[in-house]
Amino acid sequence: MKINWFKYSSPQTFYPLAGKMIPWFAWLAAIFAVAGLYISFAIAPTDFQQGEAYRIIFVHVPAAWMSMVIYIVMAAWAALGLALNARLSAMMAQALAPTGAIFTLLALVTGSLWGKPMWGAWWVWDARLTSELILLFLYLGFIALQSSIDDPRRADKAGALLALVGVVNVPIIYFSVKWWNTLHQGSSINMGAAPKMAATMLLGMLLMALAFWMYTVAVALMRVRCIMLERERSTDWVKELSLSVQSTAGVKS
Amino acid sequence: MLMAQGLACLRGDRLLFKNVGFELSAGGLMYVLGENGSGKSSLLRLLCGLLTPEEGTVFWHGQAIKQNAEIYQSNLTYIGHLNGLKDDLTALENLQISARLAGNEVNQEEALNSLAAIGIARCANLPVGVLSQGQKRRVALARLWLSRSKLWVLDEPFAALDTASVEVLAARLSEHMSNGGMTIITTHQDVVINAQSTQTLRLSA
Amino acid sequence: MLMAQGLACLRGDRLLFKNVGFELSAGGLMYVLGENGSGKSSLLRLLCGLLTPEEGTVFWHGQAIKQNAEIYQSNLTYIGHLNGLKDDLTALENLQISARLAGNEVNQEEALNSLAAIGIARCANLPVGVLSQGQKRRVALARLWLSRSKLWVLDEPFAALDTASVEVLAARLSEHMSNGGMTIITTHQDVVINAQSTQTLRLSA
Amino acid sequence: MNEAWIIVLKRDLLLAFRRRSDVATTLFFFLIVSSLFPLGIGPEAAVLSSIAPGVLWVAALLAGMISLTRLFAADFSDGSLEQMLIAPQPLALLVLAKVLAHWIVCGLPVVLLAPLIGLQYALPNDALLVLVLSLLLGTPALSLIGAIGAALTLGVRGSGLLVALLVLPLYIPVLIFGAGAVAASQHGMSAQAHLSLLAACSLLSLVLAPLATAAALRISVE
Amino acid sequence: MNEAWIIVLKRDLLLAFRRRSDVATTLFFFLIVSSLFPLGIGPEAAVLSSIAPGVLWVAALLAGMISLTRLFAADFSDGSLEQMLIAPQPLALLVLAKVLAHWIVCGLPVVLLAPLIGLQYALPNDALLVLVLSLLLGTPALSLIGAIGAALTLGVRGSGLLVALLVLPLYIPVLIFGAGAVAASQHGMSAQAHLSLLAACSLLSLVLAPLATAAALRISVE
């Protein structure tokens, strides 16, 4: 089954390439983060309704965005892996899932931390909050399924199938949850109450989102390298690599 | 009629075998031999299409079995380690259902006859759950008296059978081959089976 | 030392056997033979105390085994159809745990040696779930190299083993008997085992 | 009739008949779960009737899910599943037959029992009717979606609860529309919209789920 | 230490560790089930907080029961159970070790997660504390009683219903005292009495359940 679709789809060639890409994305992430944090804390004015608490928006919203984007990207990799039987795609999907779950968790936690001062409650069953919670469940299901299957190729395929089923369902879930909350008389507060966004705030959020995005790429590449090492443990290239790393101790491959 | 080319099988991260090929024609019998863990069962599952080979292809009448799965499968009878029996159904019901699922319509009398052939007519109306290991195996093997498939793939059919049953089964296999059927079999026992042509595939761990 | 008197076994509404009795003394080997379904496995489970006999009693050193269960059980090693292995644990872990549960403290080296003795040292650190049928059986049987029990009760230990392993196991059994142990065994294969005294119990269906 | 799917359907129904008590357990589970709440929450009729749609639907959902975890497990461990995979018929069809049998055996009784429990929760008559209707339209989707989860987790370590984790989030739309329908009729509104959405969920899963399940089975049996 | 029960305990913990996802799934089952109710019932905080004690306890009960149904199933089908039966140690002790392992792995995490979910149901702080306490005292009883049921279901055809009939009624006192304790503290009363009763349930089942379970296992294995 050797489709030499693309030279870098083989772990052996992708591993060093990824290694070269990681620092670039890491630096980009750092630069965007510094710029974003500068805007969020130094430039953006105090909100007259919410006071300084609104600054949570600069991590909350980018995290929420990333949680959704990553799921879609992950499903796309999974589909590609299933369709082309390409190992690398499946590994990318697997590498993205934990980061996606972390961002989902961060969105939930920062949202809660925002909700407490604004609404007086850590949690309300608002449509958007609820669907974010369900998204967390979907991520966890994907991770749990993959981690409980030993055979990596089977895990890849099963995970990919699950991600695809999830993608079909995500919009359905999203709209049903939305509808659910508007039909029952909703909570008196909702996130629409957040202030109309000023341009600086939007810029800050965008920069932070870019930082998160670059970070995600860097971390996913790191994780995919780990996965490659673990899976191809008994192949020659990994053995050679591990020996060469030792001989040039401290130098990254 | 059945041909395999360059088969390789990877389980976990171990390559069990590679470059396995053979040709089996009508009336042919093939023994798959090898030590425990050498990959005999895996090879048989590959040949049935239950496992996807890492490399290589299996052909049935010149066509890859993945391409014309339905035709191939209607010519195939596979009996693996597992008997494929339901503990709550009687031997007779189990036999009829598994034969029908494989596409052979059978009536009750035919089913009873085949149970009698392998010597467990007495258990026909007992739920399979209460049978002994060897009796269960015999219920599963009784399908061979009903099967009209060309190709039989049998994974250690003789294990747990008593001597009388081994002989009965060997006779049935010989009959199948003399009717132009094909059989692929793994076993650790020495059993005499007659065939128009006999070949041996030895896997080494 | 082991004595059975007037054993009868009822499974469902069928009387499998009745009035089965025997005496087995140190160094003795007993084959339990019979066709599929004649009640060999049931007899073995009776002797282990896993089944309660319909009639009759099993005595160990003159005492009914129900009366002094703990002493009897600390002298007993039983390996049934089922291997008693956990798929998620490695062969080594499985072996150590099952030996300890039976009351034999073993260290890792001893366990490794016994895996090596039956030829699966290579699989020692693999989870048992990925092993082949015969390999799993060998992991279960490796306990016999660690066991210090007097009485071994083995249900078809040779099924699914390749020829080399059969010989290794037979040699181990002979050694056990020459050390004054006792073995009760069922099998459908012809295997040469040496014992100070050999007897055969034939059950007819 | 010798279509393979009819054989599978008949076989599964026969098996269920032989193990009648299994069927009873699903039903009993539903019954118990829905009667535990009054014990945990207290007996006020007003509170109970306001939470009834949600509780009954969640109970139905859980009952369905729990009985599903074993949809393919027995077939897998006794080898019948292998035989189904190499049967000369489309696997998706056989899967559909199995799901249908499961629904007849586990889904339908719950649907029929539900109004009885609704009475305990002091639901008015038209709400009871809507409850039955919504369950009738929604439970097939539960069975179909659940089958995917059951197939994916076959032979996997700790599959029982894993199924829950995979499947329950996917059940949420069905829950929302189902409970929504009953609640709407409780508040004197029309349940039509919810019911159509439920039917749409079932239809969509009827088309897609058997294919996904068949693919998952092939993966799991490797 | 070579006591057989310690070996069993260690083995089961090791197995659970190998299948870490199992532990996580019990937890997530609890989490998901308790988040389903708001979706079925509606988001009003007042309603939710009034039903929270009942809902959370029922969810804990279900999570326990579901993970328990298979407490001995794997041991039974792979033959380890036979080996435990003929081990030269009292079976009841080995059973206790298995139940303890199960509780550490499945019960304890639920206890620890519960307050987080309590927050979602808008429970006040002291009610949260009582919730944790009541779960801590009550879940051992659930595990111990459930083990009897698990032992009875083993391989015995048609015992499914029997188990549900046997176990769930026995769970009911635990549910009532547990939910009662939380509700009491919600209403500003002392939860002391409820909590002592819970502890009594656990102690009683600690004494009786292992013996009953051992007897049931011997019957099931015949």
Place this chain on the structure above:
Amino acid sequence: MQWASWSAFFNMGGYAFYVWVSFGLCLLCVVWEVLALRKRSAQALRLSRLLAQE
């Protein structure tokens, strides 16, 4: 620049807890994830080195 002093900055208009915990948690997740991955990678390399030297 809108902060009168560093202490005003750290005080975040009385919302210090919420704001700093939010940002702190993000930072913590990032740091933890990166460190965990480096450890995992080192472990994988060590294991395959052991395999290679065998």
